Amino acid sequence: MAKDIHQSQFAGLFEPKLLEEIEAVSVYQKKKAGTEMIQMGEEIRNMPLIVKGVVKISRLDEEGRELLLYYVNAHESCAMTFTCCMQGKISEIHAVAEEDVEFFSVPIKFMDIWMGKYPSWKAFVMRTIQARFEELLQTIDQVAFQKLDDRLVKYLAEKSKVTGSSLLNLSHEQVARELGSSRVVVSRLLKKLENSEKLLLYRNQIKILAPFES
DNA sequence: ACATTAAGTGATT
DNA sequence: AATCACTTAATGT
Numbered sequence: 001m002a003k004d005i006h007q008s009q010f011a012g013l014f015e016p017k018l019l020e021e022i023e024a025v026s027v028y029q030k031k032k033a034g035t036e037m038i039q040m041g042e043e044i045r046n047m048p049l050i051v052k053g054v055v056k057i058s059r060l061d062e063e064g065r066e067l068l069l070y071y072v073n074a075h076e077s078c079a080m081t082f083t084c085c086m087q088g089k090i091s092e093i094h095a096v097a098e099e100d101v102e103f104f105s106v107p108i109k110f111m112d113i114w115m116g117k118y119p120s121w122k123a124f125v126m127r128t129i130q131a132r133f134e135e136l137l138q139t140i141d142q143v144a145f146q147k148l149d150d151r152l153v154k155y156l157a158e159k160s161k162v163t164g165s166s167l168l169n170l171s172h173e174q175v176a177r178e179l180g181s182s183r184v185v186v187s188r189l190l191k192k193l194e195n196s197e198k199l200l201l202y203r204n205q206i207k208i209l210a211p212f213e214s
Numbered sequence: 215a216c217a218t219t220a221a222g223t224g225a226t227t
Numbered sequence: 228a229a230t231c232a233c234t235t236a237a238t239g240t
Contacts, residue, residue, distance in 0.1 A: 187221055205239055
């Protein structure tokens with residue numbers, strides 16, 4: 001498909017010289033849905049510029065429980081990767097391809113080089129970090145104030161946006177794990193939402209009805 | 215028909 | 228909001 005970066009969404013984002021450099025130094029890669037892309041504790045050597053698909057970024061605790069941090073969509077890159085690799089640190093996060101993913105893989109050394117060389121690159125990096133930072137502040141608020149119901153609604157909205165479908169194939173247990181909660185609680189909250197006509201519940205499936213607002 | 219797994223519910227902390 | 232204990236419903240063999 002769009003193996004040419006000049007035809008990707010990055011074409012409008014970066015100046016032509018930078019596009020050429022990306023093309024020269026990057027490797028175009030594809031990963032199937034469900035593939036692990038970065039493990040916690042792994043050293044980061046490349047940064048991905050996503051062309052297609054969605055990558056799920058999460059943290060895992062000692063017991064293997066998962067806390068969803070955010071999704072990386074097409075024409076974005078991972079903020080954690082930027083912050084990690086600026087100091088050659090290891091990854092604090094876990095990345096899995098949510099859908100089939102295609103991306104340009106760029107060695108991290110260009111991170112620094114391009115920062116000084118290309119204003120558009122600097123702006124891109126700053127934007128993605130800033131956007132993520134704000135989002136993380138939001139979720140910290142929510143966690144601190146224990147508003148799981150809001151988080152659940154946001155989670156479902158995001159899931160359906162990412163999937164492009166209002167019918168989500170999820171068990172209550174999966175949802176609970178990603179939100180760091182328990183199945184029982186999630187079931188109850190979902191039931192509430194069903195009663196208020198926001199969605200329909202089936203076995204392993206959730207159908208979103210309303211134009212979902214928190 | 216039976217076992218397994220997902221979801222619903224009341225009570226308790 | 229979390230956990231427990233238990234029920235009910237759906238699905239697979």
